[in-house]
Amino acid sequence: MVSVLECVPRKRSLRKTITKLTLEGNPPKDAPYKEQRDANSPLILRTSSSGAKSFWVRTRVAGKGDPLRILYPGPVSIESLGEARVWASRTVKECKAGHDPRQTAEAKAKADTRAAEQAERQKLKNVVPDYIASIKTAKLRTADETERMFEVYVLPRWADLSVLDLDGDEINALLDDVAARKIEFEGRTYGGMVIADRLLRLIRACLKWYSTKKNRKYHPPGTDGMERSGDTKRNRVLNEDEIRALWAAAPADTFGGIVKTLLLTAQRRDEVGGMSRTEIDRHGNWTIPAERYKTKKPNVVPLSAAALAVINAQDQIDGGDMVFSTNGETAFSGFSKCKLRLDRDMLAKLQEAAMERGEDPKKVTLPEWRLHDLRRTAKTLMMQARVRPDVSERVLGHVIKGVEGVYDQFGYTDEKRAALEALAALLDRIVNPPAENVVQLRAAE
Helix, strand or coil: EEECCCCCCCCCEEEECCHHHHCCCCCCCEEEEEEEECCCCCCEEEEEECEEEEEEEEEEEEEEEEEEECCCCCCCCCCCCCHHHHHHHHHHHHHHHHCHHHHHHHHHHHHHHHHHHHHHHCCCHHHHHHHHHHHCCCCCHHHHHHEEEEEEHHHHHHCCCEEEHHHHHHHHHHHHHHCCCCCCCCCCCCCCCCHHHHHHHHHHHHHHHHHHHHHCCCCCCCCCCCCCCCCCCCCCCCCHHHHHHHHCCCCCHHHHHHHHHHHHHHHCHHHHCCCCCEEEECCCECCCCHHHHCCCEEEEEECCHHHHEEEEECCHHHHHHCCCCCCCCCCCCCHHHHHHHHHHHHHHHHHHHHHHCCCHHHHCCCCCCCCCCCHHHHHHHHHCCCHHHHHHHHCCCCCCCCCHHHHHHCHHHHHHHHHHHHHHHHHHHHHHCCCCCCCCCCCCC
């Protein structure tokens, strides 16, 4: 507390060593306050008529101007007397040197505020959203999935942790729990070896971004050797029980339409999510333009009758061209939350099916899966439907390698249409199986 003392005539008190008896002295009876100047320092003890006591110094900046009356920032007691004397001598010395304590206090308050704000910005609950926003601005295809990974695995544990305090031990402990599938989120358990490795890559990318874009003095902790799995390639394929559960749990909305179209076309999530009506010709051929395709080449997908039925069922909002949109103007977003709800509903469907078979529903689990796994599942189903591998590869839009890829420039439109119709027919038999004729999906070889 700093204030300017009004210049009023007063009788200076004689300097006398402040002692315990002085501190316990009685308040003045005929004055608003009394002061005792310490003989061992510039310290002043003021006692008000109410008995309240405080330590002060009275001095001038560089010996000029009005005197400053500066309050000691602590309690008045015999225990604090020594510290108060040191403070008084230091304060007077600073004033004689030309430093105004009022300005110093203001600067310190501003510095403390800046430090508090910086500390808040450095918490991972603020760093991670900034990182996610940056990769979404860069239109990174995996931005939504990255956001979901941080939402499930990172923020529940590290939200209030400063990025500066995040060390290798913290990261290693989290990866241990992820690898052991000990992460609980909204009533479900998540994790696995492959997920732990993928999360490690995402954490590395986030910390590298922070050191490059936010704090050049920051050095991310070492994470070499923290990988949990030697093979990080995914091979997840949904089995027939899971496909039936997915089809039954897929909501009758935009997201549900996307999920079914992913499985019926074997295309990527962003390609399906960004589908426009003008990309589909009158013959039902969907041409994904090069600028929206991973290979930077257009891909023609002859839509099956089942896929067209899903697409045609989507509402056209305000005459918009986007097929899967909630506002008619932009592609669908919000995959992460919708996927979590779908997982919950799929598990419920699987448990219901177990009860119908007389099995214990509590033993039913739904292993972690991603929307991209539907593309691998569709490829496996086409193989089960005896579609030629070279045709199914062209359906997926993969680049055909070697001499064949160079010299064979045929479009294979009819062959791809037949492949996708065969895929739709097999899916229909899986979703609506004949009684006592449920066959498990063969794993990809």
